[in-house]
Amino acid sequence: xxxxxxxxxxxxxxxxxxxxxxxxxxxxxxxxxxxxxxxxxxxxxxxxxxxxxxxxxxxxxxxxxxxxxxxxxxxxxxxxxxxxxxxxxxxxxxxxxxxxxxxxxxxxxxxxxxxxxxxxxxxxxxxxxxxxxxx
Amino acid sequence: xxxxxxxxxxxxxxxxxxxxxxxxxxxxxxxxxxxxxxxxxxxxxxxxxxxxxxxxxxxxxxxxxxxxxxxxxxxxxxxxxxxxxxxxxxxxxxxxxxxxxxxxxxxxxxxxxxxxxxxxxxxxxxxxxxxxxxx
DNA sequence: TACGATGTTCGACGAACTACGAAATTGGCG
DNA sequence: CGCCAATTTCGTAGTTCGTCGAACATCGTA
Numbered sequence: 001x002x003x004x005x006x007x008x009x010x011x012x013x014x015x016x017x018x019x020x021x022x023x024x025x026x027x028x029x030x031x032x033x034x035x036x037x038x039x040x041x042x043x044x045x046x047x048x049x050x051x052x053x054x055x056x057x058x059x060x061x062x063x064x065x066x067x068x069x070x071x072x073x074x075x076x077x078x079x080x081x082x083x084x085x086x087x088x089x090x091x092x093x094x095x096x097x098x099x100x101x102x103x104x105x106x107x108x109x110x111x112x113x114x115x116x117x118x119x120x121x122x123x124x125x126x127x128x129x130x131x132x133x134x135x
Numbered sequence: 136x137x138x139x140x141x142x143x144x145x146x147x148x149x150x151x152x153x154x155x156x157x158x159x160x161x162x163x164x165x166x167x168x169x170x171x172x173x174x175x176x177x178x179x180x181x182x183x184x185x186x187x188x189x190x191x192x193x194x195x196x197x198x199x200x201x202x203x204x205x206x207x208x209x210x211x212x213x214x215x216x217x218x219x220x221x222x223x224x225x226x227x228x229x230x231x232x233x234x235x236x237x238x239x240x241x242x243x244x245x246x247x248x249x250x251x252x253x254x255x256x257x258x259x260x261x262x263x264x265x266x267x268x269x270x
Numbered sequence: 271t272a273c274g275a276t277g278t279t280c281g282a283c284g285a286a287c288t289a290c291g292a293a294a295t296t297g298g299c300g
Numbered sequence: 301c302g303c304c305a306a307t308t309t310c311g312t313a314g315t316t317c318g319t320c321g322a323a324c325a326t327c328g329t330a
Contacts, residue, residue, distance in 0.1 A: 021244050022164050025237070029160035030318080049276060059319050061278055066317095080276050080327040095240035097232070102160070105230035109156050165288085184306060194289050196308055201287095215297045215306050272330085279324075287316070294309075300302090 011068065011075050016090040019071035024095070027070035028102055033063050037072060040086040041103060047081050146203065146210050151225040154206035159230070162205035168198050169241055172207060175221040176238060182216050 014020075027033055032053050039051055048064055049057070064084060067073045071090065076083045091099045149155075162168055167188050174186055183199055184192070199219060202208045206225065211218045226234045 021237075021240050022166065022169070025160050025164035029157050029164055031157060032318085034157070047276085055318085056320050057277065058279080058321075062318075065278090080325090082277065095236075095243065097236045098240050101230075101232045101236040102156075105156050105233050108230065167288090182306085190288090191290050192307065193291075193309080197288075200308090215295085217307065273328105274330105275328090276326085277324100278326100280322085282321095283319085285317080285319105287314105289313085289315100291312095292310085295307085296305100298303105298305085300304105 011077070013068060013074055013087075014071045016071075016087075016094050019090065019094045021095065023070035024072060024091075024098070027066050027072050030063070030066075032059075033067055033072075034106055036063065036067060036084075037086060037099075038103060038106065040073060040084060041088075041099075045076070045083045045085045047083055146212070148203060148209055148222075149206045151206075151222075151229050154225065154229045156230065158205035159207060159226075159233070162201050162207055163237055165198070165201075167195075168202055171198065171202060171219075172221060172234075173238060173241065175208060175219060176223070176234075180211070180218045180220045182218055184216075 028037065032055060035053055036051055040046060048060060051060070053060065055063075064073070064075065064082075067084075068075055071087060071094070073084045074087050076085070086099075088099065163172065167190060170188055171186055175181060183195060186195065188195065190198075199208070199210065199217075202219075203210055206222060206229070208219045209222050211220070221234075223234065
């Protein structure tokens with residue numbers, strides 16, 4: 001089969017109003033994906049292969065797909081690289097305060113800034129914990 | 136053997152500090168369980184068999200177990216009935232604003248007060264929709 | 271063109287999940 | 301005591317999940 005026939009599927013992302021709460025909750029109920037979201041929250045964008053998680057590339061790809069289809073992240077292609085970013089604005093519009101609250105909750109469980117997958121990415125300076133605790 | 140030999144396991148509930156975010160998120164990522172939590176949030180307590188969900192009793196029992204072990208609800212035994220209640224105070228202490236935010240988010244998706252599993256239970260008086268957006 | 275780097279898709283596998291029916295347990299009542 | 305009501309536990313069926321390895325696709329570069 002010619003290598004040019006297979007066009008990229010164009011990375012389907014759900015529209016903001018299409019984001020499903022159950023999908024989001026399910027996506028967030030996995031440690032690996034939660035780590036990805038946390039890292040992404042401290043940085044505007046990041047290439048798939050640079051995340052501090054130790055799973056096989058195929059597994060990681062699977063997780064990104066789950067995250068993307070749930071509406072939590074968006075992915076942009078640049079050359080042979082794929083950059084992921086948290087859809088903070090869309091999430092905030094669809095489910096106000098949800099991301100902040102969940103992430104803040106995770107921070108309390110011990111998954112804080114210096115947990116195990118620390119955002120060593122480079123900056124990691126300010127944990128950016130400006131979470132809007134309702135308390 | 137006397138039927139009194141089999142003592143009730145005493146319904147294990149996780150301590151407040153033991154409540155795991157992933158368990159909570161996973162528990163909430165199921166429609167049936169979300170419905171249970173929503174109903175429970177409008178009422179202080181309710182018997183297991185009186186929930187507006189259409190699944191077999193055994194299945195319902197399973198969901199209650201998941202909910203209880205995740206720390207979302209507590210169960211109290213009275214005669215041959217088991218009453219469930221949302222652990223609002225514990226949840227609020229463990230993960231401030233989480234329950235409110237998630238429930239408010241679900242309300243936005245169309246699972247509002249009069250969705251499909253309406254609180255026909257009988258009272259359903261005050262919906263208590265004081266959804267506090269942590270915004 | 272060949273090669274290496276980055277990622278995805280496919281197929282498989284074991285574990286966990288959801289669902290159900292049947293049986294068992296417990297308490298209230300005639 | 302015998303029976304019904306409320307629930308749980310057990311066993312099972314089918315599905316979904318998380319993970320991996322192997323193969324494939326794309327881009328940049330030698």
